[in-house]
Amino acid sequence: MLICIPDVLSKDEVAEFRRIMDAAEWEDGRSTAGAQSAMVKRNEQLPPDGEAARMLGQRIITALIRNPRFLSAAVPLQIFPPLFNRYTASRGDHFGIHVDNAVRGDPLTGLRIRTDLSMTLFLAEPDTYDGGELVIEDTYGSHEVKLPAGHAVLYPSSSLHMVTPVTRGARVASFFWMQSMIRDAHVRSMIFDLDTAIQSLTERLGRDDPDAVKLTGIYHNLIRQWAEV
Ligand SMILES: O=C(O)CCC(=O)C(=O)O
Ligand SMILES: [Fe+2]
Incomplete structure (x- = not known):
């Protein structure tokens, strides 16, 4: 099931995130990909252990654990430190079809989780870029997701999913995984x-x-x- 969690961040918070992110150094997104997804992944990420990612990631977690809809939908046990990505039209960025790794370890904290749920928190307004839809497949077919900045989508990590090529502007997001208290x-x-x-x-x-x-x-x-x- 796909669940939209609106207003995880306010527009002011998104603007502040973007000021910090736009000034940061970015690296090749393949640094955190598994073997299959590395072959189909083309984007940039903030270094996962960098100051910007850690600080902004913690703010996302603080916002989420106060969000009743998120708590009800995810019943979270552990949330992986959020990562941040950017797909830029001029680079032809996209992310082909893949399933996320089943287990994720964070070298910095030693946290290791089973990925039950994946989340994308959108940090660019949809009218600032073309393409960049998150397409998630489930038993009811393919679903295209592109949400206003500050809104997030939660989906089972077992789903095949992809991000379509960005053809204008840049799609900026935070993405991460969590282990739920309820595995099934x-x-x-x-x-x-x-x-x-x-x-x-x-x-x-x-x-x-x-x-x-x-x-x-x-x-x-x-x-x-x-x-x-
Ligand atoms: O950018 C997104 O919305 C999803 C990214 C993704 O699927 C991944 O990094 O595994
Ligand atoms: Fe993924």
Whole structure:
């Protein structure tokens, strides 16, 4: 399931990110790619262990762990330090079809995670570049994603996906992975649907409605049943 998380960053925060990123040194994006994806990857990245990536990445994590929709959809256990990429039209940048590595280790912190979910946080407005759609395949077909700056998409790391060539301007984003407390994507998706339904029910009936209380209990008991922590 693809889930859009709007307003992870405000427009002012995006502008500040971009000031810092646009002034930083960039490197070849293949530095973090696996063997297959390196063959189809053409873009630039901020050095993962550099000051800019670490500082901005931490700000993204701080914003995400305060975001109820993200917490409900991802049920995150560990979030990998966010990386930052740029696809520039004049370089013919794109990223061909691939699946992300199953396990990611961060040399700086020693963190090692199973990648259950991938996230792209868009940091360029869609009208500033052409192409650069993130195309994600699932059992319902291919989905093209291109969101306003500050919005993010969450998708299962098991999905084949690609970024189409940028033909005008530059597409700038942060991308990263996380391990969820709920490994099974189908279970995670049902838990998210249940939570969403409970939230809308409690808005109508109040948090102390007896059936809403029961359903909230069931929600927590299902998490208790399924969570690996
Ligand atoms: O740029 C993106 O939106 C996705 C990047 C990606 O798929 C990757 O780096 O593995
Ligand atoms: Fe990827």
